[in-house]
Amino acid sequence: MPSSKNDVWVGLFVLIGGLALAFLALQSANLLSLSFQPTYQVTARFDNIGGLKPKAAVKSAGVVVGRVEDITFDDQTFQATVHLSMEKRYAFPKDSSLKILTSGLLGDQYVGIEAGADEHNLAQGDRIVATQSAVVLENLIGQFLYGKAQEGGTTE
Numbered sequence: 171m172p173s174s175k176n177d178v179w180v181g182l183f184v185l186i187g188g189l190a191l192a193f194l195a196l197q198s199a200n201l202l203s204l205s206f207q208p209t210y211q212v213t214a215r216f217d218n219i220g221g222l223k224p225k226a227a228v229k230s231a232g233v234v235v236g237r238v239e240d241i242t243f244d245d246q247t248f249q250a251t252v253h254l255s256m257e258k259r260y261a262f263p264k265d266s267s268l269k270i271l272t273s274g275l276l277g278d279q280y281v282g283i284e285a286g287a288d289e290h291n292l293a294q295g296d297r298i299v300a301t302q303s304a305v306v307l308e309n310l311i312g313q314f315l316y317g318k319a320q321e322g323g324t325t326e
Contacts, residue, residue: 207257210294211239214268215249220279220304222270227280228254229271235260238281254281256292263288267300279304 219241228236236256244251256262265286272279292298 207259209236209255209257210292212254212256212292212294212296212298214252214254214298214301215244215247216252216268216270216301216303217249218303218306219250219252220270220272220306222252222279222281222304226278228256228283229280230260230262230283230285235262235283252281261291262286264290264292264296265300266292266298267302268298269302270304272305276307 222238222241224238224240226238227234228238236254238252239255240253242251242253243249262283263286265288267284267286269282269284270279271282286300
């Protein structure tokens with residue numbers, strides 16, 4: 171059976187469609203981030219990072235200003251060290267603070283950065299010391315149940 175020009179065009183169209191679907195799937199799962207902006211690296215330590223993963227967004231006022239590059243465990247301080255890659259076009263004061271937040275009730279976790287008031291900005295290799303760990307839903311439920319059990323156990 172001879173192949174026609176239409177077969178080649180249909181095959182090319184299917185190939186481009188498959189690549190587009192793969193690109194969208196990787197982009198929506200935060201496994202691929204295409205940013206050609208120059209960056210600088212900073213670190214921060216957290217007592218508990220919850221479900222934070224590498225490639226998670228760093229957001230300020232809802233805008234992505236960087237990404238989590240790597241997460242390591244420091245066996246001297248027993249804390250998680252989070253390495254962040256921040257875009258150079260966004261300058262944050264040195265006394266800025268970081269929080270690990272969740273998108274929605276059970277969504278992905280990301281790092282939120284709140285700008286401080288220092289006159290000097292973060293630079294390559296700086297460490298952010300003002301951090302707030304992730305809120306773990308299981309711990310909150312446990313505290314709530316424990317508090318209710320304490321209330322119910324008292325007699326007056």
